[in-house]
Amino acid sequence: MTTTLTDAPPTKEPDAPPRKARRRGRLVPYWLLLPGILWLVVFFALPLVYQASTSVQTGSLEDGFKVTWHFATYWDALSDYWPQFLRSVMYAGSATILCLLLGYPLAYLIAFRAGRWRNLILVLVIAPFFTSFLIRTLAWKTILADGGPVVGALNSLHVLDVTSWLGVTEGDRVLATPLAVICGLTYNFLPFMILPLYTSLERIDGRLHEAAGDLYARPSTTFRKVTFPLSMPGVVSGTLLTFIPAAGDYVNADLLGSTDTRMVGNVIQTQFLRILDYPTAAALSFILMAAILVMVTFYIRKSGTEDLV
């Protein structure tokens, strides 16, 4: 990552004589890159190094922390907080699947069937972003309130029986259960699923559908063999854009959940900002980062869209 920087500075000569104009021309990209890349190196990459070092430090807030290569912090963090890690993956995974199931029809609708309503619906998909997501997440507290119409309807349709059998709700409550957290995560990251799906669906040549129809494919077959495979880039980037932020989120678990729904983000936040146990927090955050990078790399390889970046 730092190679760009070590490339650029030795050769920079602000007052280069005119005969070096051609050489200076070659330096233009480095000058363009320098400020932004420097910013990312200092405030994105370097902090990760600091975090790695913090995670192997021991000490206390009063006496200061020292690097002691105490790798046991990682082991302790994992053995103390593996339920939260597991929960993060499960909640984020469920939310991602729900986003795909809910988002695909809407993206399809915008891309192929909205006609002159297309732009209006697109605006409506992005519009919620204009209201602070915390305010909108708090609104779910009202919507899912105990004894409210939504919970009442779910109860009379016996949906809550199914969800409590699945272990994501308890009794006739939705608020402060895993279901509420998953529902909040799904809601918050749905646009990140819809927009890439729409972009890749919109690029599909409509004549391919006609061709499939001409060859006597039923609509469902056309979808399975033509539309869906061609929308794979959107599915992959949509699931990544949903899963990654959802796995690190702690806002939904805090506002809509209970102490039994704490995710790894909540633990990192508490350790860092309240308990001030920096090594444990750094180790947890490092494990989260590594886990996500490994999962994402594996997923991109598996789905065969490596030109995504």
Place this chain on the structure above:
Amino acid sequence: MAAFFRWLSGKFVVIAGLLTLAYLLLPNVVVTVFSFNKPKGRFNYAWQDFSLDAWKDPCGVADMCGSLSLSLQIAAWATIGATVLGTMIAFALVRYRFRARGAVSSLIFLPMAMPEVVMAASLLTLFLNMGAQLGFWTILIAHIMFCLSFVVTAVKARVMSMDPRLEQAAQDLYAGPVQTFVRVTLPIAAPGIAAGALLAFALSFDDFIITNFNAGSTVTFPMFVWGSAQRGTPVQINVIGTAMFLVAVVLVLGGMIVSKRRNKQSA
């Protein structure tokens, strides 16, 4: 029968799509309705009585409008910073060949593929190690950092689709490099830059997780909302949320109508 199923599957997409849209918009409806509520107690979660009190006195809550203006200021500066730096990187990536291209691309991509909480926590470790005073500047630094990649992506897409012959034509007509850039390149790239800037503004204004870690005792608007979720939610929060939503929708729809009219004129 097949026709019936085709009809049903066609309608299925429409119905399911509209239901998803309703799911997306329901919280905004609730936020708007509850901006007219007169709650009993400190929390605005249950409907009591219709009232215009909050709309008449939007800044009636201590510290809320201060945090709002702080958020707007930070978002404005973060937008300027991220847009300038990001546009420069985007041009370098599309227009030039240079060494370590792959490393630069992954350094741009990684912040977008990293959970916010990881960036937030690691940046705080850096600031603590440097002994930096947490507040306005640390928030601004963090916001420019995470908005940068999104600006690069937005501008890059636009610059890549530009026809290089337009710039060659300008140079053939004896325009200097600066003139070519200002009169030809920049106007064509403008929509991409504007999209990147808008995205940066929205991301910065609404950011909570990274700000929460790096703000110290400074309170931005999202942090004010977070704090009020613990202490009691004033109705004024909903007023601000509703107003922001309306302003943004009107601006976007207005912009769409203007550009449509312009297209008609030029056609």
